[in-house]
Amino acid sequence: MTTATPAHAATASDPARVRAELTRRRTRPGDVAFRLALQLCLLVAFAFLIALISFAVYKGWNRLDARLWENMPTGRASRAAAAGVQSAITGTLWVIGLTAAICLPVGIASAVYLEEYADNTRWYNRLLELNIQNLAGVPSIVFGILGLGLIARVLGLGFTVATAAVVLSLLVLPTVIIASREAMRAVPRSIREASYALGATRWQTTWRQVLPAAVPGMATGSILALSRALGEAAPLILLGAVTFIRFNPDSLLSSYTTLPIQIYNLIKEPQAEFQELAAAAIVLLLVILLLMNSAAILVRNRFQKRW
Amino acid sequence: MVRRGRRRPGERLIETLLVVAAIVSIATTMGIVVSLVVPTVEFFGHVSVVEFLTETEWTPLFSDKHYGVVPLLVATLWVTAVAIVIAIPVGLGAAIYLSEYAAPRTRKILKPVLEILAGIPTVVYGFFALTFLNPRLVDLWPSAAKPEFQNLLVAGIAMGIMIVPTIASLSEDAMSAVPHSLREGAYALASTKAQVSTRVVVPAALSGIVAAIVLGVSRALGETMIVTIAAGLKTAGVPASPTEGAATMTAYIAGAGQGDLPVSSLEYLTIFAVGSTLFLFTFALNAISIRLVRTFREVYE
Numbered sequence: 001m002t003t004a005t006p007a008h009a010a011t012a013s014d015p016a017r018v019r020a021e022l023t024r025r026r027t028r029p030g031d032v033a034f035r036l037a038l039q040l041c042l043l044v045a046f047a048f049l050i051a052l053i054s055f056a057v058y059k060g061w062n063r064l065d066a067r068l069w070e071n072m073p074t075g076r077a078s079r080a081a082a083a084g085v086q087s088a089i090t091g092t093l094w095v096i097g098l099t100a101a102i103c104l105p106v107g108i109a110s111a112v113y114l115e116e117y118a119d120n121t122r123w124y125n126r127l128l129e130l131n132i133q134n135l136a137g138v139p140s141i142v143f144g145i146l147g148l149g150l151i152a153r154v155l156g157l158g159f160t161v162a163t164a165a166v167v168l169s170l171l172v173l174p175t176v177i178i179a180s181r182e183a184m185r186a187v188p189r190s191i192r193e194a195s196y197a198l199g200a201t202r203w204q205t206t207w208r209q210v211l212p213a214a215v216p217g218m219a220t221g222s223i224l225a226l227s228r229a230l231g232e233a234a235p236l237i238l239l240g241a242v243t244f245i246r247f248n249p250d251s252l253l254s255s256y257t258t259l260p261i262q263i264y265n266l267i268k269e270p271q272a273e274f275q276e277l278a279a280a281a282i283v284l285l286l287v288i289l290l291l292m293n294s295a296a297i298l299v300r301n302r303f304q305k306r307w
Numbered sequence: 308m309v310r311r312g313r314r315r316p317g318e319r320l321i322e323t324l325l326v327v328a329a330i331v332s333i334a335t336t337m338g339i340v341v342s343l344v345v346p347t348v349e350f351f352g353h354v355s356v357v358e359f360l361t362e363t364e365w366t367p368l369f370s371d372k373h374y375g376v377v378p379l380l381v382a383t384l385w386v387t388a389v390a391i392v393i394a395i396p397v398g399l400g401a402a403i404y405l406s407e408y409a410a411p412r413t414r415k416i417l418k419p420v421l422e423i424l425a426g427i428p429t430v431v432y433g434f435f436a437l438t439f440l441n442p443r444l445v446d447l448w449p450s451a452a453k454p455e456f457q458n459l460l461v462a463g464i465a466m467g468i469m470i471v472p473t474i475a476s477l478s479e480d481a482m483s484a485v486p487h488s489l490r491e492g493a494y495a496l497a498s499t500k501a502q503v504s505t506r507v508v509v510p511a512a513l514s515g516i517v518a519a520i521v522l523g524v525s526r527a528l529g530e531t532m533i534v535t536i537a538a539g540l541k542t543a544g545v546p547a548s549p550t551e552g553a554a555t556m557t558a559y560i561a562g563a564g565q566g567d568l569p570v571s572s573l574e575y576l577t578i579f580a581v582g583s584t585l586f587l588f589t590f591a592l593n594a595i596s597i598r599l600v601r602t603f604r605e606v607y608e
Contacts, residue, residue, distance in 0.1 A: 028499060030499075030501060031499050031500060031501045034501040034504075034505075035404075035408060035500075035501070037400060038400045038401070038403055038404035038408060039404060040400070041396065041397045041398075041399075041400025041401045041404065042400070042401045042404055042405075042417065042421070044397050044468075045397055045401060045421060045424060045468060045471050045472075045475075046420065046421075048424070048468045049420070049423060049424055049427075051435075051439070052427070052431065052432070052435045052439075055435060055438075055439045056431070056434070056435070059438070105328070106328045106331050107328075109324065109325050109327075109328030109329070110325070110328045110329040110331065110332060112325055113325035113326060113328065113329040114329060117322060117325060117326075118329075127333075128329055128332070128333065130597075131332055131333055131336050132332050133593075133597055134336070134590065134593055134594070134597070135332055135335060135336060137522070137525055137589060137590075137592075137593035137596070138339065138529075138586070138589065138590075138593075139528070139529025139530070139531070139557065139585060139586075139589055140529070140531065141529065141531045141557050141560055141561060141582070141585070142339060142343070142529070142582060142585065142586050142589075143339070144560075144564065145339075145342055145343060145560070145578065145579065145582045146335070146338050146339045146342045148342075148564065148578075149342030149343075149345075149346065149579065150338050150341070150342045153570065170331075170335045173331065173332060173335070174332065177332070201315055201318055202318065203315075203317070203318050203321050203322075224426075227426060228426070230428075231426070231427070231428025231429070231430075231431075232428070233428065233429070233430050233531075233532050234429070234531035234532055234535075234557070234561060237531075237535075237561045237564055237565055238560070238561070238564035238565075238578075260428050260430045260532075263430050263431075263434065264430050264433075264532065264535075264536065267430075267433070267434055267437065267438075267536055275438065278434060279434070282430075282431050282434060285428060285431070286427070286431065289426060289427075289428070293423075293426060297419070
């Protein structure tokens with residue numbers, strides 16, 4: 001954009017030459033240094049990312065095999081080399097599956113209300129919006145306190161898969177709402193107006209026109225929200241997930257552990273075998289997250305309409 | 308004449324359901340406030356507010372009990388300060404590069420890569436800080452007083468990188484919202500690109516940049532797993548230097564919450580008192596950040 005601008009103004013017979021003249025830059029040492037400093041900033045971030053991933057792969061390499069799909073043996077210190085993270089994998093599937101089942105319908109319905117139904121000049125709708133923005137900034141451990149104080153104890157759900165899923169759902173709800181609203185906002189007004197003109201009701205318009213058009217955007221946002229829930233450990237620490245669980249959950253009211261929590265437990269163990277297993281579990285977790293993120297990007301690039 | 312459409316019986320029901328869904332988020336906020344306030348009030352029935360705020364020892368889980376939140380606050384501030392010292396230059400530098408220097412195609416590749424950093428679970432950062440960064444930090448440490456096995460410094464470094472994407476992407480949004488005419492005006496006066504970036508774009512986007520930094524600080528205050536793993540759960544007096552290991556507010560909550568503390572014992576109530584303190588800090592910072600973002604949106608959009 002900067003190179004085109006000066007040439008733009010010029011009215012010469014040979015625009016190409018004028019452009020070359022105008023954009024020929026004296027290289028000042030200060031400018032070069034500034035540019036290098038900026039690139040260095042990005043380099044620091046990327047170097048950290050590469051170091052982090054390669055260290056986990058390097059350290060966990062020996063344990064990245066079928067043993068991951070073992071369960072924690074009972075005499076765990078003596079049989080560290082045979083230990084795996086099966087209960088954490090199944091626990092993660094249970095918790096995230098239930099989280100998706102709770103937070104997606106609620107989140108999308110809230111977004112539909114705010115985007116299609118609510119009168120944005122009303123104070124209560126503005127309050128609702130402000131509340132969602134604020135909720136998005138509440139630290140995840142505070143959601144753990146909500147789970148501990150109200151959901152586990154007062155509602156009596158205890159330290160179960162259900163409690164964990166409810167807490168994680170509430171945690172990522174703002175993300176789902178914000179992403180879904182953006183997707184719906186991108187659907188042009190004219191489509192809604194055409195639908196109304198044909199006599200459709202508000203819900204018919206929403207259900208048959210707006211939502212189908214917004215699905216790719218909502219799917220992308222939802223996958224990203226769920227991948228955040230998947231990597232979250234802090235609230236679950238308060239919700240009884242920290243004990244070494246050696247069995248797979250079999251109902252919504254089972255006790256559970258998840259991958260991030262199991263990784264945290266393994267890091268605390270003194271044996272080198274457990275550190276390796278932690279690294280292997282980290283690689284597994286990162287691969288799952290990478291797949292989810294790629295799916296999100298794929299959905300966005302393939303299905304998103306440009307209006 | 309146009310006849311007013313029949314009201315389908317389902318319409319009303321659907322609207323009610325949507326409203327109920329929207330109320331869930333309000334209920335969540337209220338639930339958070341209630342679950343924090345009730346036990347906190349009970350806590351302050353046993354411990355005076357003055358003791359909580361001025362006492363310099365935090366040992367509720369020991370036999371000699373002291374309930375001063377200052378050590379947890381200071382540990383939190385050390386980690387946050389280290390994180391911010393790293394994240395501001397790196398995040399802003401990345402944002403300026405992406406917004407002003409990178410070609411659209413380069414930006415399209417670099418931005419998602421930077422966002423991967425935001426998607427990495429914080430336990431992974433903690434593991435990396437503890438088992439990779441810290442041994443190297445100890446090796447390179449110039450003086451004989453080496454950092455401890457778990458310390459606030461290394462947790463702060465990892466956290467700094469963690470909040471880089473937050474600061475970079477919000478600042479970049481603010482910089483992209485600065486109208487081209489301002490840049491063009493500066494170029495017309497023969498400014499160089501570096502001058503335009505630092506003297507025109509950054510000042511014009513300042514409210515957005517400050518909002519990004521405030522949000523980054525708020526993330527850092529509320530982050531739990533990195534500090535729990537890399538800075539440890541040790542509580543006692545005020546940490547004098549970031550090379551010590553000490554529990555931050557979040558780490559204390561996570562540590563105390565792991566044990567099976569008897570419900571409504573004073574130890575159990577400390578979780579909520581510290582939680583309320585944390586919530587107040589992050590709430591204030593988020594409110595500031597939301598307000599600042601609104602300011603820059605109003606100016607240029």
